[in-house]
Amino acid sequence: DLMADEQSNLPKELSEKYMITKKIGVGVCGEVKLAFERATCKKVALKTINKKDFPASVGTATRSAEREIQILQKIDHPCLIKTKDFFQTDDSYYIFLELMEGGELFDRVKSKQQIKEPIAKLYFYQMLKAVEYLHNNGIIHRDLKPENVLLSSHDDVCVIKITDFNQSKILEESALMRTLCGTPTYLAPEVFTDAVTVGYSRAVDAWSLGVVLFVCLAGYPPFYPDARIGLSVSDQITQGIYTFIPSKWDGISDDAKDVVKKLLRVDPNVRLTIEEALQHPWLMDEAMKETAEGIMYPKDSRDADGTADSGDATVASTGKRSREDEEE
Numbered sequence: 274d275l276m277a278d279e280q281s282n283l284p285k286e287l288s289e290k291y292m293i294t295k296k297i298g299v300g301v302c303g304e305v306k307l308a309f310e311r312a313t314c315k316k317v318a319l320k321t322i323n324k325k326d327f328p329a330s331v332g333t334a335t336r337s338a339e340r341e342i343q344i345l346q347k348i349d350h351p352c353l354i355k356t357k358d359f360f361q362t363d364d365s366y367y368i369f370l371e372l373m374e375g376g377e378l379f380d381r382v383k384s385k386q387q388i389k390e391p392i393a394k395l396y397f398y399q400m401l402k403a404v405e406y407l408h409n410n411g412i413i414h415r416d417l418k419p420e421n422v423l424l425s426s427h428d429d430v431c432v433i434k435i436t437d438f439n440q441s442k443i444l445e446e447s448a449l450m451r452t453l454c455g456t457p458t459y460l461a462p463e464v465f466t467d468a469v470t471v472g473y474s475r476a477v478d479a480w481s482l483g484v485v486l487f488v489c490l491a492g493y494p495p496f497y498p499d500a501r502i503g504l505s506v507s508d509q510i511t512q513g514i515y516t517f518i519p520s521k522w523d524g525i526s527d528d529a530k531d532v533v534k535k536l537l538r539v540d541p542n543v544r545l546t547i548e549e550a551l552q553h554p555w556l557m558d559e560a561m562k563e564t565a566e567g568i569m570y571p572k573d574s575r576d577a578d579g580t581a582d583s584g585d586a587t588v589a590s591t592g593k594r595s596r597e598d599e600e601e
């Protein structure tokens with residue numbers, strides 16, 4: 274396990290409760306270690322965010338870490354990583370998270386080159402359900418990528434969980450919403466015309482899932498630096514220019530390609546929403562959904578009548594959030 278001095282740096286209460294061992298990965302804001310809860314011998318992941326690692330932006334690092342912790346503690350869905358425990362000292366945050374033995378989706382795609390279409394569909398369905406839950410609770414992830422999707426085991430058929438909420442945004446009632454509720458006697462016309470496009474910030478998650486699905490199916494990204502394309506990556510993205518390389522895509526269904534095309538629409542107003550993606554023919558696959566629901570809500574956590582666990586309920590009693598629940 275850890276060198277003695279590393280262990281001694283930890284808060285006493287933490288090291289009495291957990292034994293920290295080897296490094297199992299690196300998150301955006303710090304490293305991740307394997308830990309054991311002494312009382313139960315259960316394995317957990319410890320993510321350490323060292324405030325000193327961000328000298329220039331210590332303020333934002335703290336704020337983003339605190340926002341991430343605030344979000345992490347509020348959410349409850351089988352495909353969103355759960356916080357098991359939390360400690361902090363003057364210079365670090367210690368966040369204990371569910372351990373996902375299968376590691377990152379990024380490494381799975383790298384090792385398999387391409388993920389088989391039925392497995393990619395099973396993972397993608399779970400990502401859609403997780404992001405549907407976030408959006409229904411007024412949370413936008415804003416940093417969805419294969420590094421932030423973890424796998425529960427080394428088997429193809431497994432639960433996936435999304436992690437790293439430090440770029441997330443919580444949507445609050447905006448000044449624009451309050452303005453639009455009042456009498457518009459003195460209100461300028463552009464306030465109304467601008468209002469039409471406000472509220473699509475959640476569409477960024479749909480785009481990112483489109484890129485993740487493309488990478489899972491094809492084994493290469495839709496937008497990447499390549500002199501032969503003659504465009505920067507940002508220009509490829511803003512112009513929506515990508516290629517379905519035949520040798521990679523020939524064995525993949527037209528329905529799968531269609532979902533990718535409709536998620537990678539440059540205009541967020543016409544891009545497929547998460548809800549619409551869940552209704553797409555490619556996802557109208559009862560066998561896949563049965564498998565997914567079975568691993569997301571294993572029978573030991575189901576009620577007598579077999580209904581799903583409360584995990585799927587939205588945390589806020591408000592249920593679905595409309596587009597207007599957006600910041601300006």
Ligand SMILES: Cc1n[nH]c(N)c1-c1cccs1
Binds near residue numbers: 376
């Ligand atoms: C969090 C978490 N839980 N289980 C694993 N493998 C992680 C990792 C995140 C980033 C690298 S490893």
